[in-house]
Amino acid sequence: AQSVTQLDSHVSVSEGTPVLLRCNYSSSYSPSLFWYVQHPNKGLQLLLKYTSAATLVKGINGFEAEFKKSETSFHLTKPSAHMSDAAEYFCVVTPVAGNFNKFYFGSGTKLNVKP
């Protein structure tokens, strides 16, 4: 079975400080993992994806995530937060084998960036 747990529903940081959004997954198969961002009143946009290549994945807007199989984690980081990063972030897993058209979403983490 597949599932995703985002460990924090809300994260608040100051502009210019690091961002860490945590995600743990459970998958019966080798997974592909994604992070999506949703700005208010908008659809979801892909930030980055892991598909069994390099374990450190770089995405758009300075975000990156590291796949750690031993910890079943895929945490999202950014060295320095910007006001425009304020949004909701979703971690998503899909099995590479099995029903690969099934995408499992975490419950989301709302990032607040203080001036």
Add this chain to the structure above:
Amino acid sequence: EAQVTQNPRYLITVTGKKLTVTCSQNMNHEYMSWYRQDPGLGLRQIYYSMNVEVTDKGDVPEGYKVSRKEKRNFPLILESPSPNQTSLYFCASNRNTGTGVGELFFGEGSRLTVL
């Protein structure tokens, strides 16, 4: 421009009045799917389609129908809407990459209120 288009974006209706939310994509993607987003629950898959005339239930299909008569269109039908279907709905498409793992492209969402 590659996009997924949903209509209507906003709709208020009453219990029992049939409605259809349209979804169209211009990327020639094989896969299309519908999600609903509710606070604290992330996105949950309603139905998905792997190609024309091929559809299957997701995690929360009750009260919904879909059809896939053309590759570009995947309408979501609520035959008899009820208040518990008040939600934000997203249509998404993704392509068959061979391994089956292609990123999701989302529409901008349809906010539905059932009174």
